[in-house]
Amino acid sequence: MPAELIRDQVLAVSGLLSDKMGGPSAFPMQPDGIWHSPYSGDKWVTSPGQDKYRRGVYTFLRRSAAVPRVHGLRHDYP
Numbered sequence: 001m002p003a004e005l006i007r008d009q010v011l012a013v014s015g016l017l018s019d020k021m022g023g024p025s026a027f028p029m030q031p032d033g034i035w036h037s038p039y040s041g042d043k044w045v046t047s048p049g050q051d052k053y054r055r056g057v058y059t060f061l062r063r064s065a066a067v068p069r070v071h072g073l074r075h076d077y078p
Contacts, residue, residue, distance in 0.1 A: 004056025004057070005056070007056055011053050017054075018050040018053045025060035026047045026060065027045060027051075028047070028053070028059055029046050029052055035062065
């Protein structure tokens with residue numbers, strides 16, 4: 001099962017999965033420094049409220065950064 005589906009299932013079982021559909025991309029929680037880039041001052045800002053718990057299909061991805069949903073499944077993630 002792909003990582004995004006596992007994340008969605010974990011959120012659904014815990015009662016946190018947001019049922020919001022459409023709209024802008026969501027920025028889920030991820031460890032500090034994952035989005036660090038020496039070429040820009042961009043910062044990852046976690047979406048507020050239920051938006052951070054939206055389905056993986058709505059997650060914003062940056063190709064040059066680690067995939068947030070993979071890091072969310074690591075054992076050392078808070």
